[in-house]
Amino acid sequence: TRSTRPQRMLKAVQKNATKGNPQSVISAIDYFCKNSEWAMNVGDEKGSILDSVVTEVNPSTVLELGTYCGYSTVRIARLLSPGTKLITLEFNPAYATVARQIIAYAGLQDKVTLVEGSSADLIPQIKERFGITTFDFIFLDHWKDRYLPDIKLFEECGLLRKGSVLLADNVICPGAPEYLEYVRNSPRYESRYYPAHLEYTKAEDGLEKSVFLG
Ligand SMILES: O=C(NCCNC(=O)c1cc(-c2ccc(F)cc2)cc(O)c1O)c1cc(O)ncn1
Numbered sequence: 001t002r003s004t005r006p007q008r009m010l011k012a013v014q015k016n017a018t019k020g021n022p023q024s025v026i027s028a029i030d031y032f033c034k035n036s037e038w039a040m041n042v043g044d045e046k047g048s049i050l051d052s053v054v055t056e057v058n059p060s061t062v063l064e065l066g067t068y069c070g071y072s073t074v075r076i077a078r079l080l081s082p083g084t085k086l087i088t089l090e091f092n093p094a095y096a097t098v099a100r101q102i103i104a105y106a107g108l109q110d111k112v113t114l115v116e117g118s119s120a121d122l123i124p125q126i127k128e129r130f131g132i133t134t135f136d137f138i139f140l141d142h143w144k145d146r147y148l149p150d151i152k153l154f155e156e157c158g159l160l161r162k163g164s165v166l167l168a169d170n171v172i173c174p175g176a177p178e179y180l181e182y183v184r185n186s187p188r189y190e191s192r193y194y195p196a197h198l199e200y201t202k203a204e205d206g207l208e209k210s211v212f213l214g
């Protein structure tokens with residue numbers, strides 16, 4: 001039977017990247033998406049903004065919602081201080097299987113805990129299952145209609161502290177209008193929009209960075 005796009009992306013990484021070299025994995029995926037098949041990775045333009053925010057925050061506790069093939073997982077994990085791990089949630093088992101292999105090819109498996117399941121189920125379990133009190137940095141890149149309910153869940157579960165940084169992909173395309181309205185109008189967040197483009201295209205998109213004020 002025909003391979004899937006994530007499987008073809010993995011093959012491209014195994015063919016064109018160097019094992020244990022995260023930058024070469026990132027470049028191989030971007031090359032595949034620009035020259036072979038578009039895929040919904042955060043991409044190089046928004047990825048550079050992600051890099052700068054992660055570097056600025058230098059987080060000790062990190063959560064990513066929406067692993068997909070692990071592109072942004074590799075981008076984030078390669079910047080973390082030694083001993084720091086990130087938790088990434090993926091609902092789709094086929095995506096998770098490819099992501100584990102791409103993360104391992106980059107040599108970052110010891111810095112990543114990939115959990116399969118829905119954010120609605122997993123967020124309330126995080127404190128107990130992973131011994132986390134609060135997150136320093138959260139990257140939202142999963143189902144766009146889950147951004148708002150999940151940020152409310154973070155608040156309810158006490159997973160945010162004064163200064164926690166949330167960075168959301170695709171706030172313009174496909175869009176997360178209710179989430180934007182919430183973080184931009186809530187007195188509990190300081191929000192800033194980083195304009196960019198939908199990965200590998202000229203369509204408008206961007207990242208929204210929101211700092212929890214406590
Ligand atoms: O599709 C699941 N997650 C990906 C969420 N991410 C996106 O949907 C996403 C989409 C786009 C996008 C933009 C323009 C366009 F024309 C088509 C797609 C871009 C992005 O950067 C994303 O991040 C999924 C499946 C499943 O079965 N269970 C749980 N989650």
Ligand SMILES: [Mg+2]
Pocket residue numbers: 040041042141169170
């Ligand atoms: Mg995205």
